[in-house]
Amino acid sequence: GKVGVLGCPMYHGQTKPGTKEGPAALRDAGLLEMLKDQGLDVKDFGDVNIPCLEEVPLSDLSVKNPKNIATDVHKVLDSGRACLVLGGDHSLAIGSIYGHSLAELDQVVVWVDAHADINTPLTSTSGNIHGMPLSFLVHELQPYTCKLPGFESIKPCISAKDIVYIGLRSVDPGERYIIEKFGIQSFSISEVDKLGIKEVVEKAINYLDPEGKRPIHLSFDVDALDPSLIPCTGTPVLGGLSFREGNYICEELAATGRLSCVDIVEVNPTLGNERDKEITVNAALQIITRCFGNRRQG
Numbered sequence: 001g002k003v004g005v006l007g008c009p010m011y012h013g014q015t016k017p018g019t020k021e022g023p024a025a026l027r028d029a030g031l032l033e034m035l036k037d038q039g040l041d042v043k044d045f046g047d048v049n050i051p052c053l054e055e056v057p058l059s060d061l062s063v064k065n066p067k068n069i070a071t072d073v074h075k076v077l078d079s080g081r082a083c084l085v086l087g088g089d090h091s092l093a094i095g096s097i098y099g100h101s102l103a104e105l106d107q108v109v110v111w112v113d114a115h116a117d118i119n120t121p122l123t124s125t126s127g128n129i130h131g132m133p134l135s136f137l138v139h140e141l142q143p144y145t146c147k148l149p150g151f152e153s154i155k156p157c158i159s160a161k162d163i164v165y166i167g168l169r170s171v172d173p174g175e176r177y178i179i180e181k182f183g184i185q186s187f188s189i190s191e192v193d194k195l196g197i198k199e200v201v202e203k204a205i206n207y208l209d210p211e212g213k214r215p216i217h218l219s220f221d222v223d224a225l226d227p228s229l230i231p232c233t234g235t236p237v238l239g240g241l242s243f244r245e246g247n248y249i250c251e252e253l254a255a256t257g258r259l260s261c262v263d264i265v266e267v268n269p270t271l272g273n274e275r276d277k278e279i280t281v282n283a284a285l286q287i288i289t290r291c292f293g294n295r296r297q298g
């Protein structure tokens with residue numbers, strides 16, 4: 001398979017700037033070599049240009065980020081490669097999912113995360129954009145939200161029925177209301193406990209794409225995994241997916257042969273000591289290799 005790797009050192013979506021070190025931490029740990037060693041044709045497209053806060057007034061901040069990301073993701077996909085986006089905080093998904101829609105109109109989204117990330121600017125209590133990305137993208141939400149200055153270039157491009165959550169365990173009241181109102185399919189950690197990961201993944205894929213022909217966008221927030229596996233992330237929540245569950249999800253999505261774009265987000269190497277960073281980066285690297293065909297069975 002052919003993979004294009006895109007670094008996206010985004011940190012404006014939340015208050016801990018260390019997520020801008022995420023792409024470098026993953027590359028420095030040998031990500032590209034690991035992917036090549038499993039037989040992939042890998043091309044590194046470098047990092048998206050994320051201007052730092054000082055360079056642009058706040059109002060322009062977002063117009064550059066999502067648009068740059070969308071343009072670059074579109075370019076990778078149009079080159080015939082699957083796109084691997086290295087975060088950076090989860091606000092980058094505004095650009096990656098929009099960029100995916102420019103290359104493929106009928107994508108479905110698997111959102112693996114402890115959080116729903118679907119607050120609108122009006123329902124968010126933190127004001128952090130990494131808790132809002134889906135609200136900029138879902139058609140049905142638009143009458144209920146507001147456009148932030150600079151987001152004009154990003155158009156809603158997915159329907160509520162094209163999203164499935166796996167791993168939820170920290171959902172705000174406004175998000176719960178939105179999920180219920182629009183009937184967004186979600187498998188929280190409780191469902192993972194109840195059904196087991198095999199049935200969750202089976203149901204998720206069959207719900208999104210029963211005919212098995214639509215391109216899949218996996219937006220994987222590493223905080224979906226248990227904090228013991230990912231000590232270096234900004235919003236940890238106890239009782240997360242096991243390492244085996246995380247690997248299983250990615251193996252099964254890869255096995256569809258339709259995994260078109262993968263975001264790996266919220267790695268913040270500056271949170272924790274050297275050992276914590278090693279644990280976090282190693283777990284993230286393993287998850288990534290499973291997205292592109294490397295299986296535990298060999």
Ligand SMILES: CN[C@](CCCC[B-](O)(O)O)(CCN1CCCCC1)C(=O)O
Nearest residue numbers: 090115119125126128130131170172235
């Ligand atoms: C659950 N929503 C949060 C977290 C978003 C995490 C973003 B992700 O990309 O890492 O998933 C938290 C909001 N809470 C803050 C503390 C008080 C209660 C609300 C938000 O800031 O919207």
Ligand SMILES: [Mn+2]
Nearest residue numbers: 074078102103
């Ligand atoms: Mn195109």
Ligand SMILES: [Mn+2]
Nearest residue numbers: 114115221223
């Ligand atoms: Mn999260």
Ligand SMILES: [Mn+2]
Nearest residue numbers: 090113117221
């Ligand atoms: Mn997230």
